Amino acid sequence: MKLKRNTILSIAALSCLAIFLGFADLFLGRFAIRILNLSAIYIVLALSLNILNGFTGLFSLGHAGFMAVGAYVSALLTMSPSQKEMNFFLEPIVPFLQNIQLPFVLALIAAGLCAGIAAFIIGFPALRLKDDYLAIATLGFAEIIRVLLTNAQRLTNGAQGLKGITKHSTTPVVWSVAALSVLFTWALTRSSYGRTMKAVRDDEIAAEAMGVNITRVKSVSFVISSFMAGVGGALLGHMITTIDPKMFMLPLTFNILLIVVLGGNGSISGSVIGAIVVTVLMEALRFLDMPMNLLVIKTNGLPGLRMVMFSLLLMLVVLYRQRGLMGNREFSWDAIIGAGKRVFSAGNRAHKNSSKNGIKP
Amino acid sequence: MDLATFFQQLANAVSLGSLYALIAIGYTMVYGILRLINFAHGDVFMIGSYLAFYAISATAMPWWAAFPVALCLTAALGMGLERIAYRPLRDSPKISVMISAIGASFLLENVGIVVFGGRPKSFPSIALFDTVVKLGSVSVLSVSLFIPAITALSLLFLEYIVHNTKTGLAMRAVSTDLDAARLMAVDVNRVISFTFGLGSLLAGLGGIMWTMRYPQLNPLMGIMPGLKCFIAAVIGGIGNIQGAVLGGFLLGFLEIMIVALLPELTGYRDAFAFVLLILVLLVKPSGLLGKKQTVKV
Numbered sequence: 014m015k016l017k018r019n020t021i022l023s024i025a026a027l028s029c030l031a032i033f034l035g036f037a038d039l040f041l042g043r044f045a046i047r048i049l050n051l052s053a054i055y056i057v058l059a060l061s062l063n064i065l066n067g068f069t070g071l072f073s074l075g076h077a078g079f080m081a082v083g084a085y086v087s088a089l090l091t092m093s094p095s096q097k098e099m100n101f102f103l104e105p106i107v108p109f110l111q112n113i114q115l116p117f118v119l120a121l122i123a124a125g126l127c128a129g130i131a132a133f134i135i136g137f138p139a140l141r142l143k144d145d146y147l148a149i150a151t152l153g154f155a156e157i158i159r160v161l162l163t164n165a166q167r168l169t170n171g172a173q174g175l176k177g178i179t180k181h182s183t184t185p186v187v188w189s190v191a192a193l194s195v196l197f198t199w200a201l202t203r204s205s206y207g208r209t210m211k212a213v214r215d216d217e218i219a220a221e222a223m224g225v226n227i228t229r230v231k232s233v234s235f236v237i238s239s240f241m242a243g244v245g246g247a248l249l250g251h252m253i254t255t256i257d258p259k260m261f262m263l264p265l266t267f268n269i270l271l272i273v274v275l276g277g278n279g280s281i282s283g284s285v286i287g288a289i290v291v292t293v294l295m296e297a298l299r300f301l302d303m304p305m306n307l308l309v310i311k312t313n314g315l316p317g318l319r320m321v322m323f324s325l326l327l328m329l330v331v332l333y334r335q336r337g338l339m340g341n342r343e344f345s346w347d348a349i350i351g352a353g354k355r356v357f358s359a360g361n362r363a364h365k366n367s368s369k370n371g372i373k374p
Numbered sequence: 375m376d377l378a379t380f381f382q383q384l385a386n387a388v389s390l391g392s393l394y395a396l397i398a399i400g401y402t403m404v405y406g407i408l409r410l411i412n413f414a415h416g417d418v419f420m421i422g423s424y425l426a427f428y429a430i431s432a433t434a435m436p437w438w439a440a441f442p443v444a445l446c447l448t449a450a451l452g453m454g455l456e457r458i459a460y461r462p463l464r465d466s467p468k469i470s471v472m473i474s475a476i477g478a479s480f481l482l483e484n485v486g487i488v489v490f491g492g493r494p495k496s497f498p499s500i501a502l503f504d505t506v507v508k509l510g511s512v513s514v515l516s517v518s519l520f521i522p523a524i525t526a527l528s529l530l531f532l533e534y535i536v537h538n539t540k541t542g543l544a545m546r547a548v549s550t551d552l553d554a555a556r557l558m559a560v561d562v563n564r565v566i567s568f569t570f571g572l573g574s575l576l577a578g579l580g581g582i583m584w585t586m587r588y589p590q591l592n593p594l595m596g597i598m599p600g601l602k603c604f605i606a607a608v609i610g611g612i613g614n615i616q617g618a619v620l621g622g623f624l625l626g627f628l629e630i631m632i633v634a635l636l637p638e639l640t641g642y643r644d645a646f647a648f649v650l651l652i653l654v655l656l657v658k659p660s661g662l663l664g665k666k667q668t669v670k671v
Contacts, residue, residue, distance in 0.1 A: 150655060154648070156645065160644055164642060267480055270473065318488050320483075324481035328474055328477035332474065335470055
């Protein structure tokens with residue numbers, strides 16, 4: 014009975030969401046669409062970091078590097094030859110990329126694969142390290158990737174970046190990828206493989222003693238996570254339509270980390286909610302950087318104030334609510350209905366009490 | 375490369391290496407005691423140089439009065455940072471503390487952007503440090519001569535504190551075993567606070583020297599030196615003060631000399647440190663002078 018109710022609720026909610034997204038292009042403005050799509054991309058990215066950080070317990074700060082790989086691969090593979098010629102005006106592009114133009118889906122997969130291969134190579138040395146060393150080493154690799162992208166003039170157009178990338182990241186595309194990522198992560202964490210990942214997270218030595226091949230689990234998790242990061246980066250590139258190496262630095266990783274921590278380390282629904290909340294807040298708080306006229310204080314625009322708020326938010330969550338919004342639990346109808354019932358009955362009780370005491374409501 | 379250029383580059387390398395060493399000491403001290411990368415250390419360095427900048431340009435103080443004031447404020451900032459961002463998490467998982475540190479780092483950077491403005495500022499010139507000195511065929515800024523001397527003095531001072539004072543003994547005790555030290559009636563919080571203060575003081579000193587050597591300030595100037603100095607500390611063996619100095623000099627020499635010998639690699643300069651870090655971590659993860667640590671189950 015309960016199961017049936019939950020299934021019906023889920024199907025209803027998901028179809029509402031699908032209908033909303035299907036028609037979003039018709040009734041939402043361009044700005045709102047952009048936020049909507051950015052949320053979907055951040056869902057993919059947050060899930061990818063969560064697989065690593067929340068489910069395998071590997072703290073990586075190199076996410077922006079893999080996103081950069083994905084973004085560049087997909088951008089170069091989908092761009093038309095004439096567009097490439099316009100971009101590479103300083104030095105011509107390497108010949109084998111000159112005339113290649115793949116359909117978007119293939120380019121997206123290639124982006125993920127290249128990021129995954131990069132992760133496999135990097136993982137060899139990096140994954141032997143733990144905790145803070147791993148964080149710094151992955152950050153280092155991301156930095157090396159960025160420096161390589163900046164200097165490989167004929168491959169990536171260097172510091173000028175790429176302009177005029179085809180705008181493939183439409184609402185149906187990004188939300189389908191987001192939905193696929195959620196499904197995949199859900200299936201992964203419930204599989205026996207996902208359980209070994211959690212075992213490695215909770216106690217590496219105990220997991221090894223139980224016969225888990227730690228190096229392989231870590232490596233696979235790193236590759237999967239980077240694959241998703243590459244896809245997310247590619248989607249981001251196809252949304253903004255301009256990329257350059259400077260985009261993919263630590264602040265980008267910081268945003269994703271904020272989402273994961275805010276949503277709850279190790280919670281899929283947490284990452285989804287966190288991605289939406291953070292993306293909306295990022296835009297909603299943009300006014301902080303603009304000139305303000307508060308009753309007493311007048312400011313003429315304080316760029317950076319918005320990021321101050323986000324840094325504070327991250328610190329407050331870590332200091333006072335380490336579990337984030339969801340902890341490591343998942344969204345469930347039972348919890349919501351239970352909470353609703355509690356609120357409702359508490360309201361009733363308060364009402365009864367107040368009438369008993371003779372206080373008129 | 376002729377001999378004159380070589381000596382010129384050598385002088386550059388010594389002053390850059392000394393700066394790296396000075397900042398790396400702060401990382402290594404904090405890591406030695408708390409096993410924590412103080413991600414915000416580079417930003418403390420940035421704030422330190424801004425404080426010196428404002429102490430000179432906004433007040434009428436001469437530099438020899440302004441610098442100590444700036445240094446004291448920087449040390450206070452470091453202690454406050456520890457109190458707010460790290461102390462409440464001392465018993466939390468390592469990942470949480472690291473996230474808090476990253477948050478603190480971003481907070482300082484963005485507060486820097488809001489308060490100091492994003493536009494770069496140039497540090498006022500001080501005659502004593504800003505004259506060109508000729509040593510044979512090599513001409514250097516006088517500050518480049520002061521930097522190694524100040525680093526050496528700081529190192530001596532630090533060695534004295536760590537090995538000859540009661541606080542230093544307490545620091546070593548806390549670093550070996552925090553809980554045991556507490557049982558031996560060491561005031562752990564005070565010692566950690568002191569360590570942060572000392573480390574931040576050195577970062578502030580490094581910041582002032584840095585801005586006199588490369589006289590431009592911007593709120594993000596701490597990121598790269600911060601990362602590189604952490605790498606220097608790891609290369610030398612984190613937790614070891616001589617190691618940090620060794621790593622700082624090694625990194626400084628490598629960066630200057632590779633670019634001097636192979637100018638076509640100039641664009642890759644920022645990647646050297648990271649490549650070196652990865653090589654060291656692969657070959658000798660405990661660093662050049664570090665002790666190997668074993669994990670007990």
